[in-house]
Amino acid sequence: MADEPLVLGIETSCDETGVGIVRGTTLLANAVASSVDAHARFGGVVPEIASRAHLEAMVPTIERALKDAGVSARDLDGIAVTAGPGLAGALLVGVSAAKAYAYALDKPLYGVNHLASHICVDQLEHGPLPEPTMALLVSGGHSSLLLAPDITSDVRPMGATIDDAAGEAFDKIARVLNLGFPGGPVIDRLAKEGDPNAIAFPRGLTGSRDPAYDFSFSGLKTAVARWVEAKRNAGEDVPVRDVAASFQEAVVDVLTRKAVRACKDQGVDHLMIGGGVAANSRLRALAEERCERAGIRLRVPRPGLCTDNGAMVAALGAEMVARNRPASDLELSADSSLPVTDPHVPGNHDHDHDHDHLHEISKENLYS
Numbered sequence: 001m002a003d004e005p006l007v008l009g010i011e012t013s014c015d016e017t018g019v020g021i022v023r024g025t026t027l028l029a030n031a032v033a034s035s036v037d038a039h040a041r042f043g044g045v046v047p048e049i050a051s052r053a054h055l056e057a058m059v060p061t062i063e064r065a066l067k068d069a070g071v072s073a074r075d076l077d078g079i080a081v082t083a084g085p086g087l088a089g090a091l092l093v094g095v096s097a098a099k100a101y102a103y104a105l106d107k108p109l110y111g112v113n114h115l116a117s118h119i120c121v122d123q124l125e126h127g128p129l130p131e132p133t134m135a136l137l138v139s140g141g142h143s144s145l146l147l148a149p150d151i152t153s154d155v156r157p158m159g160a161t162i163d164d165a166a167g168e169a170f171d172k173i174a175r176v177l178n179l180g181f182p183g184g185p186v187i188d189r190l191a192k193e194g195d196p197n198a199i200a201f202p203r204g205l206t207g208s209r210d211p212a213y214d215f216s217f218s219g220l221k222t223a224v225a226r227w228v229e230a231k232r233n234a235g236e237d238v239p240v241r242d243v244a245a246s247f248q249e250a251v252v253d254v255l256t257r258k259a260v261r262a263c264k265d266q267g268v269d270h271l272m273i274g275g276g277v278a279a280n281s282r283l284r285a286l287a288e289e290r291c292e293r294a295g296i297r298l299r300v301p302r303p304g305l306c307t308d309n310g311a312m313v314a315a316l317g318a319e320m321v322a323r324n325r326p327a328s329d330l331e332l333s334a335d336s337s338l339p340v341t342d343p344h345v346p347g348n349h350d351h352d353h354d355h356d357h358l359h360e361i362s363k364e365n366l367y368s
């Protein structure tokens with residue numbers, strides 16, 4: 001609808017330069033330039049390489065998104081940008097670009113949270129999020145269960161990983177199996193040809209006395225690495241497909257079990273899954289199966305909206321505009337450890353305390 005806010009979103013928290021444009025909950029453009037290939041030989045994202053790549057890709061990606069959406073920058077109602085969490089130098093490129101465009105075009109600026117954006121993006125696929133929303137957020141840097149009564153202002157952590165993130169576990173196991181980086185997509189593919197029950201890998205924090213909603217993947221990672229090493233030491237072939245399938249099953253079994261339990265305990269009848277790992281085909285299938293059995297409605301965006309992108313930032317920005325949330329001011333800083341409980345970074349004018357906090361962090365980022 002023409003009266004819904006037209007918002008451009010910029011995402012540069014990791015290795016994807018993403019620029020998305022939405023009108024309300026309608027996706028108009030989602031341009032992504034990835035530097036993933038430049039990091040592959042290092043086995044992980046190299047922050048300095050990511051920052052430089054963002055700098056080169058920023059303006060062309062913004063122009064491509066505007067062209068794809070068929071809109072003029074002058075027509076925008078706001079510019080949203082990932083203010084954190086993420087790599088400090090990478091975030092800084094997006095935040096600086098967003099400020100420059102907001103200033104030059106005289107448009108309101110919205111510094112938003114990357115994690116809340118991974119949840120809000122589902123509005124582009126399945127319409128407005130129910131309130132509250134139960135969300136399982138699984139990415140390269142985070143694994144959390146979140147209860148969000150209002151995605152623009154109230155996000156409550158129910159549980160989180162106590163060690164590795166789910167995506168990190170995929171990436172580390174891919175390295176053990178010499179499959180390259182990032183590990184998630186290749187393990188997903190190989191696992192389809194393997195037996196998920198071939199090897200009984202451990203399910204972390206699933207004992208009756210363990211915290212119900214927290215996760216742990218480091219024990220699993222060690223168990224898989226030891227199993228593979230024992231095979232190699234014995235001079236035997238490593239059944240890569242079976243290892244991939246059994247490892248993946250252990251991860252998605254725990255994720256879906258705990259997410260369904262959280263929904264039941266809290267009386268929430270639907271579950272949203274977001275973040276890069278939500279692109280995993282087995283996670284999607286098992287979640288569907290278990291949610292259906294429990295009478296829970298599952299919402300997962302299509303894979304291209306699960307991995308980092310600008311549309312998710314625009315989606316949350318549009319929601320901020322629609323709900324009249326205060327805009328950020330031009331002193332907005334990137335906050336590499338922005339807590340999940342802060343969906344957006346409002347202006348300093350009505351948050352004096354936050355101002356000091358942001359100021360300290362920006363100094364810290366400069367000198368660290």
Ligand code: KG4
Nearest residue numbers: 139140141167182184276277279280307308
């Ligand atoms: O959300 P995202 O794009 O970036 C972060 O915010 O971290 O997530 C990236 C993570 C990587 O660890 C990657 O291996 C994982 O998501 N991933 C997958 C799949 N596609 C991406 N993990 C499992 N299966 C997939 N198909």
Ligand code: ZN
Nearest residue numbers: 139275276308
């Ligand atoms: Zn992400």
